[in-house]
């Protein structure tokens with residue numbers, strides 16, 4: 001399938017793997033790139049030496065393009081912004097902030113820049129700042145989210161900018177790809193479906209939570225801290241939500257309790273204290289498969305549904 005995104009990135013299928021903090025490392029990124037998509041290594045707030053090692057490992061595991069996601073709220077975002085230049089990473093995506101100040105240096109280094117945006121206003125700003133494409137991420141996505149649904153956000157961003165738009169949030173099969181392509185997207189970003197992949201290195205409990213989730217099993221917490229995040233409904237996330245709702249937990253307490261909870265989910269599968277971020281589409285995912293099979297099945301289904309592809 002050829003689109004402006006496959007051309008821009010030099011990949012076979014117009015699919016980017018989400019840059020999931022604490023999760024997206026070299027094995028997953030290389031598996032998605034080897035499957036014909038664009039794998040991403042997540043910057044998160046990991047130490048710079050660890051990220052350098054992950055980038056180098058990824059280059060050993062694939063000769064295909066891959067990228068790094070820079071989470072702009074991370075304290076070491078500026079350091080990582082330089083690392084991707086030094087390590088000649090071909091593609092950078094960003095999340096949780098405005099990357100304008102970094103874009104000129106990335107472009108100068110020949111890096112393709114694709115910010116994730118939750119609104120039309122930010123998409124326009126990114127186009128003016130020199131971005132090559134944007135990911136329009138709807139509120140169905142896992143992790144840190146905006147307020148607008150994918151169905152409403154994607155066509156408005158498509159109308160507002162000239163650069164290609166990649167849709168994200170709620171896409172886990174070929175119907176999701178076809179639907180967002182009908183809205184004008186030229187690619188998709190997928191996170192949750194890759195959580196349930198053989199190559200994803202998260203704790204088995206995390207994969208089980210995704211596979212067992214049903215439609216009503218995702219929940220948004222942290223709106224009152226200014227950093228709303230979507231994840232799986234567990235006893236822990238329901239406790240956070242009720243503390244937020246009835247005022248019994250202050251935003252400071254919330255931040256303290258959730259600090260480190262991503263790591264506890266990903267590495268320890270700690271159901272009592274871990275935050276298992278995932279998108280609202282988790283209910284559609286019922287088995288663990290290799291990344292190659294996930295990508296090929298999605299596009300086989302999408303191609304049957306889409307005219308002229």
Ligand code: TUI
Nearest residue numbers: 021071095096097098116117118142143144145146227
């Ligand atoms: O970034 C994400 N998803 C994430 S980041 C993350 S780690 C984290 N943990 C706790 C609190 C916050 C983050 C987990 N999941 N997706 C992309 C995304 N970007 N969603 C929303 C945004 C966004 C929000 C505001 C992008 C730009 C923005 O700009 C505000 C401004 O500065 O204008």
